[in-house]
Amino acid sequence: MAKLSVGQKLPDFTFDTPFETGRSLAETAKRTAGKTALVFLRYYGCTLCQYDIHRFAARHDKIAAAGGQMLVVLQSDPGKIAAQLKPGELPFDIICDPGQALYQRFEIACAPSMAKMADLKTVGKIAKATAAGFKHGEYEGNELQLPAVFVVDPERNVTYAHYGSSVSDVPAPEELAELLR
Secondary structure, eight states, X not given: OOOOOTTSBOOOOEEBOSSOOSEEHHHHHTTSSSOEEXXXXXXXXXXXXXXXXXXXXXXXXXXXXXXXXXXXXXXXOHHHHHTTSOTTSSSSEEEEOTTOHHHHHTTOOBOSSTGGGOOHHHHHHHHHHHHTTOOOOOXXXXXXXXXXXXXXXXXXXXXXXXXXXXXXOSOOHHHHHHHTO
């Protein structure tokens, strides 16, 4: 499969969350009359990923008010996340992709080196995450993985596609809410 772009139909896939197995994207996308965002991050132990997940959870009211829903995709093992979260603790589901099949399927690139995965925005975001008390946990998946964000309508037609250029290159919750309108 090639990189996703606006106007394409995102192929259906089956996924597991930390608390559920065998869900399909097609069924999940139709749970709302609005759009669905798929936010690909790295893994649950990543400081920046924890910070982004926390920010999306804290401002999820804006996403819900836009009429949409979101899913966060991580390279984490479902059992490891289930040991750290309770069912319903987050207002969105985490798709667990420890084999990185979805990252490969949608050609979400990795940075060529640790130095190339960060930019000035990343440095500032790390400082905010650290100040908020987030600490690096267990390493999982590909440490050089870059993020991506796709927004689809209920029929999985891509209305927004963004492949991150640095590890911190994901929209803020308010920006994501606007993309879901």
